[in-house]
Amino acid sequence: MEIRVHLCREPPVYTAADEVSGHVILTTETQADISAVSVKLAGVATTGLLSGKLLETHQIVNIREQLFPPSNCASAFSSRSATVPAGRHVFPFSIKFPQATQCSKTPFQGNEQRSSTGASRKTHHLLRKLPPSTGNSSSPEEIRYVVEASVRQDGIIRTTKKATRDIHFQLTSILVPPLHAQVIHTQTQRITCSAGANSTFLSPPITCEVQAKLLNGPFLVTGQPIPLSVDVLNMNLESSTGTDPRQAHVPVPIPITLHDFQTMLIETTETRARGAVDSQTRFWVVQTMANLRHPFVAAAGNGGAGWNGASALMLDRSLWAQYCISSSLTPTFETCNISRSYKLEVRLGIGFGGNNVRIVEFQFPIQVVSLAGPRVETKSGSEASAEFEEPAPAYYEKEAFAKELEFGL
Numbered sequence: 225m226e227i228r229v230h231l232c233r234e235p236p237v238y239t240a241a242d243e244v245s246g247h248v249i250l251t252t253e254t255q256a257d258i259s260a261v262s263v264k265l266a267g268v269a270t271t272g273l274l275s276g277k278l279l280e281t282h283q284i285v286n287i288r289e290q291l292f293p294p295s296n297c298a299s300a301f302s303s304r305s306a307t308v309p310a311g312r313h314v315f316p317f318s319i320k321f322p323q324a325t326q327c328s329k330t331p332f333q334g335n336e337q338r339s340s341t342g343a344s345r346k347t348h349h350l351l352r353k354l355p356p357s358t359g360n361s362s363s364p365e366e367i368r369y370v371v372e373a374s375v376r377q378d379g380i381i382r383t384t385k386k387a388t389r390d391i392h393f394q395l396t397s398i399l400v401p402p403l404h405a406q407v408i409h410t411q412t413q414r415i416t417c418s419a420g421a422n423s424t425f426l427s428p429p430i431t432c433e434v435q436a437k438l439l440n441g442p443f444l445v446t447g448q449p450i451p452l453s454v455d456v457l458n459m460n461l462e463s464s465t466g467t468d469p470r471q472a473h474v475p476v477p478i479p480i481t482l483h484d485f486q487t488m489l490i491e492t493t494e495t496r497a498r499g500a501v502d503s504q505t506r507f508w509v510v511q512t513m514a515n516l517r518h519p520f521v522a523a524a525g526n527g528g529a530g531w532n533g534a535s536a537l538m539l540d541r542s543l544w545a546q547y548c549i550s551s552s553l554t555p556t557f558e559t560c561n562i563s564r565s566y567k568l569e570v571r572l573g574i575g576f577g578g579n580n581v582r583i584v585e586f587q588f589p590i591q592v593v594s595l596a597g598p599r600v601e602t603k604s605g606s607e608a609s610a611e612f613e614e615p616a617p618a619y620y621e622k623e624a625f626a627k628e629l630e631f632g633l
Contacts, residue, residue, distance in 0.1 A: 226251040229263075229373050229389040230414040236391040237371075238321065240354055244391065245318040248291060248373040252310050257378040261292035263486045265319045267369045267393070269327075270354065271497040271561045272445040280497040282560045284354065285369065291315040305378040318373075321393075324351050327560060340607040348560060356395040357556040358564075364502060365495045365562045369393045396554045397593040409438040411586045413456075432479065433457040435572050437584045444568065446594045447551045450487055450544060451509065454572065456480055456520055456537040480520045483581050484540060484573030486512040489553070489566050489592070511547040517575070518543065549592065556591040566592050 238244060248263055272278065292315055305350030312554040327349050359366035371389045376382075388399040438444075439451040449475070489508040494501065520537035557564055570586040 225253075225256055225375070225377065225385060225386045226376050227373055227385050229387050231371065231389060231391070236389065236548055237392050237394060239396045240321050240323060240510070240573075241396075243318050243320045244314075244371060246371065246389075248315040248317065248387075248499050250308075250313040250375055252308065255307055257305040257307050258292065258375060259378045260290065260376040261315050262288055262374050263315075263317045263546065264372045264374070265321070265369075266372060267367070268353065269559050270366045270368070271495040272364055273495065273497045273500045273502050276299055277604070277626060278497040278500050280561050282325075282349070284325040284367075284559060285322060285326050286326055287322065289317055289319055289362055310538070317555045321354060321580065322354070324350075325354060325559060337355050343472075350560050352397065352559055354393060355559045356554050357392045358554050358562075360434060363505065365493060367393075367559070367562065380530050386543050394506045394594060397555070402530050407441050407590055409441055411436050411588065413584050415574075417580055417583060429592050429633055430458075430576060433555075434572065434574065434584045436572075436588075438568070438590070442588070442590050444489075444549050446549050446553055446555070446565075446592060449546065449548050449583045450568070451489070452544060452570065453541065454482075454539045454570075455523060456574070458535060458537070478577045479575075480537060480577075481575045482516050482518040482543075482572065484514050484521065484571070484583075485516065485543065486569075486571040486615055487544065487547070488512075488569045488571070489549070490569060490587075492565050493569075494563045494565075508550065508553065513543075516543075516574075518553065519543070538612055551594075553592055554592050566590050585590075 230248060230249055231244070233245070235243075236244075244265055245444075248261060250258075250261065257335055265285055265287045266283070269282045269284050271280050293331045324443060355367050357367055370389050371391060373387045374384055375386075376384045378595050412433050412435045414433050415430065416429055416431045433456070435455045435457060437453040437455075439453055444450060489510060491508060492503055494503045498503075511562040518539070519538060523536035523538040556566060566589075568588045568590045570588075571586045572586075573581050574584060575581045
């Protein structure tokens, strides 16, 4: 007897709005006594710390569907099993993802912890959105989703055969457009730039504020550029000119330019297992540029005046508009024993005339979200849509059994 799981969607990439549809295909060389055929959609979040000595597992999804005997025909079966002939038998199924984790109401062996004294204590559970697939069996954390088919066979030897297919779950969010209606997140740093030993500028020193804004609030969307705005607010306009030594008392405008620019995401994954906590940090550089000497320009509302008459200067956003957040990033999530969070670091090297460069850094706590439908990379390197549906096998065993019972065959 051979059992396998056929999924209608290939590659098997799903979101919370999808149904996992497919068929359990049973192939027998001889007739067999079958008492039950079922399929289960399961999701498990596993953490392991101290080289696997501390393990904690949460059954975040556990939905089972009985395929045979059909629930609406179960009373018609007088015996505990049915004899199926040799050949291929196909049982269709369709299971929807739950809208939240189920570990708080699912009895599961990993949901309890035992201390060194053997005493049992309940695991802490969180009711959250389903987390995305992440990690693997060799990493400290793993979130895995599977479709498992089971066939219970009666006879001289009672056995249960199983087949499993891994599926990939993507966490998507719904943000009501327009995104720019979100509260703007702003950070400001005050800097003072004095004249160097050989500088002909910045006498007296210039003091200003550098302001970085996230225009979509705390949200960064995978596959889209960072909605960033950078402004320089001049706090002492009367000091914002230098003196040309060749022309006494003739003010010279001080050019303010962007020399260096870098945006980077700091990813922190926190894992918890039996009271122990560990965190891992990864860095994702979105964009880095050096030796730009890109000028700040007068911000809108300054009447088109040159920078020397402007109270605010800004950077052209086209500098970073073509660099997008990687679509391969796992969105921000939190579940019982695993959480993933992000910070955005913006690093600016601002020049005040000549080689007077000041480094300014900002860090924003942000949420990485995915809005697009699931996209996967094929072996050829191109992107393929996960909406492709494979044709179903021709014979539906569950429907055939129901019709036979209906007509008394």
